[in-house]
Amino acid sequence: xxxxxxxxxxxxxxxxxxxxxxxxxxxxxxxxxxxxxxxxxxxxxxxxxxxxxxxxxxxxxxxxxxxxxxxxxxxxxxxxxxxxxxxxxxxxxxxxxxxxxxxxxxxxxxxxxxxxxxxxxxxxxxxxxxxxxxxxxxxxxxxxxxxxxxxxxxxxxxxxxxxxxxxxxxxxxxxxxxxxxxxxxxxxxxxxxxxxxxxxxxxxxxxxxxxxxxxxxxxxxxxxxxxxxxxxxxxxxxxxxxxxxxxxxxxxxxxxxxxxxxxxxxxxxxxxxxxxxxxxxxxxxxxxxxxxxxxxxxxxxxxxxxx
Amino acid sequence: xxxxxxxxxxxxxxxxxxxxxxxxxxxxxxxxxxxxxxxxxxxxxxxxxxxxxxxxxxxxxxxxxxxxxxxxxxxxxxxxxxxxxx
Numbered sequence: 001x002x003x004x005x006x007x008x009x010x011x012x013x014x015x016x017x018x019x020x021x022x023x024x025x026x027x028x029x030x031x032x033x034x035x036x037x038x039x040x041x042x043x044x045x046x047x048x049x050x051x052x053x054x055x056x057x058x059x060x061x062x063x064x065x066x067x068x069x070x071x072x073x074x075x076x077x078x079x080x081x082x083x084x085x086x087x088x089x090x091x092x093x094x095x096x097x098x099x100x101x102x103x104x105x106x107x108x109x110x111x112x113x114x115x116x117x118x119x120x121x122x123x124x125x126x127x128x129x130x131x132x133x134x135x136x137x138x139x140x141x142x143x144x145x146x147x148x149x150x151x152x153x154x155x156x157x158x159x160x161x162x163x164x165x166x167x168x169x170x171x172x173x174x175x176x177x178x179x180x181x182x183x184x185x186x187x188x189x190x191x192x193x194x195x196x197x198x199x200x201x202x203x204x205x206x207x208x209x210x211x212x213x214x215x216x217x218x219x220x221x222x223x224x225x226x227x228x229x230x231x232x233x234x235x236x237x238x239x240x241x242x243x244x245x246x247x248x249x250x251x252x253x254x255x256x257x258x259x260x261x262x263x264x265x266x267x268x269x270x271x272x273x274x275x276x277x278x279x280x281x282x283x284x285x286x287x288x289x290x291x292x293x294x295x296x297x298x299x300x301x302x303x304x305x306x307x
Numbered sequence: 308x309x310x311x312x313x314x315x316x317x318x319x320x321x322x323x324x325x326x327x328x329x330x331x332x333x334x335x336x337x338x339x340x341x342x343x344x345x346x347x348x349x350x351x352x353x354x355x356x357x358x359x360x361x362x363x364x365x366x367x368x369x370x371x372x373x374x375x376x377x378x379x380x381x382x383x384x385x386x387x388x389x390x391x392x393x
Contacts, residue, residue: 014318014323015327015336017316018325021327021329022316022327025316075333076333100335102333102335103335103336136316137316137317137318138315138317139329
C-alpha cells in the first residue's frame with residue numbers, strides 16, 4: 001500500500017503512468033478494446049503543458065464497458081459514486097470513477113466523452129480505427145491518435161469555460177494544434193464532423209484553422225445538454241436547479257433539502273481546501289461557503305445561466 | 308544476464324523509481340529509493356559481479372564491500388518478479 005507523509009496528489013502524480021499501463025494491460029488481456037486518453041499520451045503529444053496526472057483515463061468500447069468495470073471490480077477497483085448521487089449532472093454520465101484502497105490515483109473508465117454527439121459506439125469505432133501505440137511506463141499501450149487526443153482535450157476544456165486552468169490549457173492546445181500541417185488539420189475537421197463535434201468544438205476548430213466543410217448530424221438532445229452545461233459552467237446551484245426541475249414534483253422537496261444540506265462527503269468533494277486547512281468545523285464552514293456561493297450566483301442561475 | 312522483466316511497468320522520478328508488476332495478483336506500486344533506485348538504473352547487467360563492479364565505480368567503493376548487498380538486491384528483485392536472470 002502506498003502510504004506516507006507525502007501528499008496524495010504528489011503520490012498520484014508519481015504513480016499514474018503505472019496505473020495507465022496497468023489498465024491498458026488488463027484491457028488487452030481481457031480482449032477488451034480500450035484506448036488511453038488524456039494523461040501521459042497528451043504530455044507526449046505536447047498537447048498540454050508538461051504536468052503529472054492524478055488518474056488513468058481509459059476509453060473502453062461501449063459494448064464492453066460493463067464487463068470491464070466488473071473485471072476491475074474483482075481486482076479491487078470499485079466504482080465511486082459522489083456528486084452524481086445528487087442527480088445534478090446536466091451531461092449524462094460518461095465514465096465510472098474507480099478507486100482501489102492501496103492506490104493514491106484513480107481510474108476513470110469512459111464509455112463516451114461529452115461533446116461528441118454522434119452515437120457513442122460510432123465515436124469509439126472511429127477513434128479505434130485511428131489508434132496509435134505509445135510507450136508509457138516502459139510498456140506499449142494503445143491510445144487515441146494526435147487528432148483524437150486534440151479533440152478530446154479541446155472538449156474537456158470547453159466543458160468548463162469559466163475555469164482559468166482550463167482556459168490556459170485550451171490556449172496552449174490551440175497554439176500547438178494551429179501549427180499542424182494543413183492535411184492534419186483537415187483530418188481533424190473530418191474527425192470532428194464524423195463524431196458530431198463540429199458545434200461543440202466549433203470555437204476550437206475555428207481558432208486552429210481546421211476547415212469544417214461538411215455539416216454534422218448532431219444528436220439534438222446531446223447538443224442541448226452540452227449547451228445548457230456550458231451556460232451553467234462555474235455557477236453554484238445551476239446543476240441543482242436543473243436536477244430539481246427535472247424531477248417529479250413529489251420528489252422536489254426532498255431533492256431541494258439534499259442540495260441545501262449536502263453530506264460531508266459531497267462537501268469534501270466540492271471544497272476540499274476547507275477540510276485540509278486544519279481549522280475547526282470544516283463541514284459547517286464548507287456548508288456556509290456553499291450557501292454563500294449559491295446566493296451570489298442565484299440571480300444568474302435563475303436567468304438561465306452564463307455569467 | 309540480469310534484465311528488467313517485460314511485465315514490469317516503471318517510472319524514474321529522480322528521487323525514486325516506482326515499479327509495478329503487471330502480472331501480480333494484486334498489483335500495487337513499489338517504490339525504490341537511494342541505493343535501490345541507483346541499482347535499478349544500472350540494469351541490465353551481465354551478472355551480479357558486473358553490477359557490483361559498476362556500483363563500485365559509481366560510488367567509489369571496493370567491489371568486495373558491496374557484492375553481498377548487490378546479491379541480496381538481485382535476489383529480492385528476482386523473488387518479486389521485477390527482474391529476470393538468464
